[in-house]
Amino acid sequence: MNRTDTIYQTVTQSILEALEQGTPPWQRSWSIGSAQRLPRNFSTNNPYRGINALIFWMTAQQQGYSSQYWLTFNQARELGGCVRKKEKGTRGIFYRLLEKTDNASGETESIPMARQFSAFNLDQIDGIEDPNAERLLQASPGENPKADTFIAGTGAPIEFGAFSPCYIPTSDTIRCPERARFKSAGDYYATLTHELTHWTAHKSRLARDLSGKFGDASYAAEELVAELGSAFICADLGIQGTLQEHASYLDHWIEILKADERAIVSAASLASKAHQYLMDAVDQARAA
Numbered sequence: 001m002n003r004t005d006t007i008y009q010t011v012t013q014s015i016l017e018a019l020e021q022g023t024p025p026w027q028r029s030w031s032i033g034s035a036q037r038l039p040r041n042f043s044t045n046n047p048y049r050g051i052n053a054l055i056f057w058m059t060a061q062q063q064g065y066s067s068q069y070w071l072t073f074n075q076a077r078e079l080g081g082c083v084r085k086k087e088k089g090t091r092g093i094f095y096r097l098l099e100k101t102d103n104a105s106g107e108t109e110s111i112p113m114a115r116q117f118s119a120f121n122l123d124q125i126d127g128i129e130d131p132n133a134e135r136l137l138q139a140s141p142g143e144n145p146k147a148d149t150f151i152a153g154t155g156a157p158i159e160f161g162a163f164s165p166c167y168i169p170t171s172d173t174i175r176c177p178e179r180a181r182f183k184s185a186g187d188y189y190a191t192l193t194h195e196l197t198h199w200t201a202h203k204s205r206l207a208r209d210l211s212g213k214f215g216d217a218s219y220a221a222e223e224l225v226a227e228l229g230s231a232f233i234c235a236d237l238g239i240q241g242t243l244q245e246h247a248s249y250l251d252h253w254i255e256i257l258k259a260d261e262r263a264i265v266s267a268a269s270l271a272s273k274a275h276q277y278l279m280d281a282v283d284q285a286r287a288a
Contacts, residue, residue, distance in 0.1 A: 026231040042069035067122040081128035089118030153282035167198035186241025197229030220252030228271035
């Protein structure tokens with residue numbers, strides 16, 4: 001087993017432990033400052049995507065870090081900071097393309113090779129101030145204009161007044177109960193962004209497998225993608241909310257992750273692509 005396989009195993013085990021206790025680790029009901037936002041590299045301000053977003057998110061929760069920002073040891077030093085002694089870095093994953101040439105045909109193929117890197121939360125670094133240190137992220141008490149603008153900007157057709165939320169592939173339509181039926185505005189947005197993630201799976205968009213039925217592994221896998229997609233979007237929009245229906249999928253997710261320790265990597269990657277697709281759609285709508 002190589003180091004990358006070990007990190008997949010470690011991340012999967014952490015998620016399994018949380019799921020077996022009935023709590024998806026990408027959801028929580030309290031705020032610990034800006035760390036609830038999507039993890040970002042402080043030097044580049046780029047958000048971490050896919051499995052790295054989950055890795056740094058879970059580490060922040062487990063260690064009680066308050067910052068959403070991370071730096072490698074060298075980046076911290078270049079910015080005048082210093083990682084405190086005895087602080088341990090969090091291992092993430094990146095991919096480098098290895099060029100392989102077929103001797104017979106002469107054709108060159110690019111093969112992605114997984115590599116590891118270490119990053120430290122700003123809470124572990126002296127000499128660099130978190131710009132969000134004084135601004136704690138709080139649960140949204142009511143309507144969120146930014147979220148409403150985002151949802152409208154995706155262009156997804158949404159029909160309100162349904163008994164329960166769902167995405168219908170045959171009509172390419174989202175159905176959602178009225179906002180007043182939700183326990184909180186956060187729960188409303190979490191539910192709607194979950195369905196928006198499903199909407200990106202349509203064959204005319206990201207073309208994910210929507211053929212499964214409840215109880216199937218493929219159905220549970222798509223629900224996991226939608227759960228993570230909703231978590232990424234809500235973090236981006238500064239929303240705290242919970243999708244209550246996740247409880248019915250917990251056992252299926254546990255089965256999937258126990259069968260394949262790389263399943264969470266795939267789900268996180270697909271969720272990030274869905275998140276990016278929706279953000280691009282909103283940006284295009286604003287530019288039009």
